[in-house]
Amino acid sequence: MSAMAEFSHENVGGADTLRFSGSLSLAKLGDFPNRLRNYEGKVDRLDLSKVERIDTVGAWLIHRFAAEHGARVEGLSRDATHLLDQVSAADQQVAMRPESAGPLVRVLGEIGEATMIAFKTMYGLLGFFGATCLAFFNVITHPKRFRFNATVQRFEVVGVSALGIIGLMSFLIGLVIAQQGAVQLRQFGAEVFTINLVGRITLRELGVLMTAIMVAGRSGSAFAAQIGTMKLTEEIDAMRTIGVSPMEALVLPRVLAAVLMMPLLGFYASVVAIIGGGLLCWISLGIPPVTFIQRLREVVPITDLYVGLVKAPVFGAIIAIAGCFQGMLVESDAEQVGQRTTSAVVQAIFLVIVLDAFFAVFFTWLGWI
Structure with a gap:
């Protein structure tokens, strides 16, 4: 013992x-x-x-x-x-909980941290945009590397499958714009100018902008979730191992589909919104369709259509690049897939609205008003 x-x-x-x-x-x-x-x-x-x-x-x-x-x-x-x-x-020192800072210091710290994250994200987006351009150049110089079937499939997912929801949304927006415009203009006896309001705001701004927001929520999130899941299951690493570029095989078809389909979807949304506005003008204001179309041709300049068609592919590129970029950032667990998907949608919508404001100032400076 x-x-x-x-x-x-x-x-x-x-x-x-x-x-x-x-x-x-x-x-x-x-x-x-x-x-x-x-x-x-x-x-x-x-x-x-x-x-x-x-x-x-x-x-x-x-x-x-x-x-x-x-x-x-x-x-x-x-x-x-x-x-x-x-x-x-x-035998290590136990980390003590730091003293809580005052509310002002805490708020300033959070603002600073958010600012740093924003700058890092923009830097990463610019780098990813450059990588996408290089992949596009490589495909142009080596056409056999172009993924035609994958691109056509993205056309269907981004464009054809979205026609129903975008058409319904645009039709209702046209109705709301016409109804609210008629109520306000009736006070001045100028209900006929509802046609001006519906035509110009849908062709120039809301048709493309609302379509971009819908595509960001629908397709941008899907891009981030798909690529993020592939990153999580190491499929992207396997592609690199066998000599397949993920930028050419995954990112480029999605970017091309969004860039090429956005002008068509934007024009489609604008036309459907005008139809919705014209229907309300016919029912509520007694303006027949023939008069509505004739008035529309008189007051809506062709430059409004050009403005929308110029903005649409830029919005499409931003949405696709933001979605693919966030998907590529997924690293450790399935929770990051949801976080990156949310970040892709928020980032795409924010950049679309910022660019829309820039385009508004730019086209006004050009005299396209």
Whole structure:
């Protein structure tokens, strides 16, 4: 049966030594920790050659005592030395919770962090746009690498499958614009100018803008989720391993589909919105379709159509690049797929609205008003 833990002071060769004996285990310590803590003499070395057994608690006591007195530990077996090393490695400062900053400092910190994230994201988007342009150049110089079937499939997903929801949305928007415009213009006896309002705002702004927002929520999110899932399951790494460029095989078909389909969807949305506005004008204001179309041709300049058709492919490129870029950022777990999908939609809609404001100022400066 093991003896209780004990220690004694000796002077060996001019060095103050504490010689330990017995069992340095939890069951045999007794008042050993208190006696060791109250020891105030000088100690140069700790001799544990007579120790019968040592556990984690005993090793912790020896480690702390040696650290406090600057003594070296000797006489341990290889297993006991390994245990003491493990205890020493675990003796780390516990991170304390920092003091809570004031509300102003916290708000400023969050603003600064959000600003840094925004700049890093824009930098990443620019780099991804450059990589997309390089992939497009490589496909042009090597036409056999063009994924025709994948691009046609994206045409169907981005364009044909979206006709129903975009048509319904545009028709209702045309109705609302005409109804609200008629209510306000009736106060001045100018209900006929509802035609001007419906024609110009749908062809120039809302037709393309609302289509871009719908495509961002529908197709941009799908791009991010699809590529993010492929990144998570290491399919993209496998493509690189076999020599297939993910930019050419995955990103480029989606970007081309969005760029080419957005002008068609935008024009389709504008026409459907005008039909909705014309229907309300016929029912509510008594303006027949022939008069509505004739008035529309007189007051809507062709430049409004050009403005919408110029903006549409740019919006499509932004939506596709944002979706694919966020999908490529997925790294560790499935939760990131949802986060990156949300980021893709928010990012695409934000950039579309910012670019729409820029185009409004630019075309006004050109005189296309």
